[in-house]
Amino acid sequence: MKLKTKAILVLSPLIFIFVFAYIRTHKFEKEFKNNxxxxxxxxxxxxxxxxxxxxxxxxxxxxxxxxxxxxxxxxxxxxxxxxxxxxxxxxxxxxxxxxxxxxxxxxxxxxxxxxxxxxxxxxxxxxxx
Incomplete structure (x- = not known):
């Protein structure tokens, strides 16, 4: 049980950073295309x-x-x-x-x-x- 909790605590911030970076990149690429x-x-x-x-x-x-x-x-x-x-x-x-x-x-x-x-x-x- 402790191993799962540690894995979640380590992976959650990494996943958040990856998703944030992906959304930001997608936003800029869309803005480049349009504006x-x-x-x-x-x-x-x-x-x-x-x-x-x-x-x-x-x-x-x-x-x-x-x-x-x-x-x-x-x-x-x-x-x-x-x-x-x-x-x-x-x-x-x-x-x-x-x-x-x-x-x-x-x-x-x-x-x-x-x-x-x-x-x-x-x-x-x-x-x-």
Whole structure:
């Protein structure tokens, strides 16, 4: 009997955390689909710990305000060569720090990047991208 009680006490919080995380993720994905806005983001840095997915840090502009955010890179596998490249990102208007990067949509059009709020200095030399 004590073993069942201990198991319930240990598993209950874990199940609660899992369900909460699942609901929160589902909510954000639904909000991205319905209300997400598109802009351009530049990869600023990449942190790759051993045996884990990389974390990609990006910066972008929303309403002339510079934002910095990150995304776990589980599918694309960004490398150090991707630093400085521009990609289409989707953000939530109410929470612009929550983003999704579309690595299949690399942006090289200087005019579009300038319209997204970047300066010529931030763009650098796109020929190498």
């Amino acid at each position: 997400g806005k598109i802009t351009i983001g530049r990869i600023d840095s990449i942190f790759t710990p051993p045996k884990w997915a990389s974390t990609v840090y990006l910066f972008y502009y929303v309403g002339n305000k510079k934002h910095t955010s990150f995304e776990s890179d589980t599918k694309y596998k960004a490398t150090k060569r991707d630093i400085g490249k521009f990609y289409e990102i989707k953000y939530l208007p109410d929470s612009p720090e929550i983003i999704r990067v579309d690595y299949s949509k690399k942006i090289t059009d200087t005019t579009a990047i300038l319209k997204a709020g970047f300066s010529r200095k931030e763009i650098g030399n796109l020929k190498g991208n």
